[in-house]
């Protein structure tokens with residue numbers, strides 16, 4: 001049986017509703033807009049940017065990309081972010097992460113306005129994820145993981161879920177969102193002893209380590225559901241996930257591909273957050 005489950009049907013379902021909502025806003029003279037802040041030109045950032053621009057265009061959301069050289073200083077980055085906070089024509093700000101090492105995320109994350117923070121950079125939104133408070137903006141990629149599992153009717157309550165990876169962009173918040181769905185969550189990472197044994201006990205495995213094709217057949221349980229969050233660029237310049245898809249696809253019951261898996265849903269969740277932010281900022 002074909003185990004590969006695509007992101008497109010999930011993304012399309014989210015987008016359909018948004019197209020209508022954006023039309024209604026435009027009829028009132030309100031034009032939802034996203035501002036992307038990118039430093040340098042990393043492969044993963046460019047992939048997200050391409051996906052986000054395409055998705056927003058389909059839905060009718062205006063976009064702008066603020067592109068800066070790697071040499072941008074902390075002060076300059078903060079000034080640019082403050083300008084976007086104050087610009088009432090833009091409703092959502094997406095800062096690609098991780099930032100280059102000479103910039104301090106620890107300081108910058110406090111600058112972005114929580115009301116415009118559509119991908120959970122601000123500690124205010126991160127705290128809401130911890131608390132299970134749905135009024136904020138959880139990060140788009142972990143939200144996409146949960147949306148996919150729900151769309152394909154994967155039971156989460158009481159199930160063993162392993163999250164491989166502990167970044168603030170994916171691993172940690174994904175664990176929290178899955179915990180909020182009543183899963184029994186294990187977070188594992190590069191220091192985990194007997195990693196493959198731990199992950200192969202999971203009913204659902206979420207791979208988010210950022211190491212090309214490192215999840216092999218011995219990492220997964222027979223019949224498990226595997227969500228591959230990895231966006232790696234391999235030696236040939238092609239996008240690939242954290243899972244060796246060919247090696248595991250016959251052992252598992254469902255697995256998301258890369259590309260055309262989680263990423264495509266991430267951009268729909270992003271669009272949903274922009275529309276929500278736009279409505280809140282306009283009392284619409």
Ligand SMILES: Nc1nc(=O)c2c([nH]1)NC[C@@H]1CN(c3ccc(C(=O)N[C@@H](CCC(=O)O)C(=O)O)cc3)C=[N+]21
Nearest residue numbers: 044045047048050051095096097141231259260263264
């Ligand atoms: N603050 C922050 N949050 C992130 O979630 C984040 C980030 N920074 N930095 C970069 C990585 C990478 N990432 C992707 C998201 C969607 C696609 C995506 O839309 N992919 C399409 C194809 C894109 C294309 O190749 O045209 C697909 O998989 O089908 C790709 C990559 C999110 N990341």
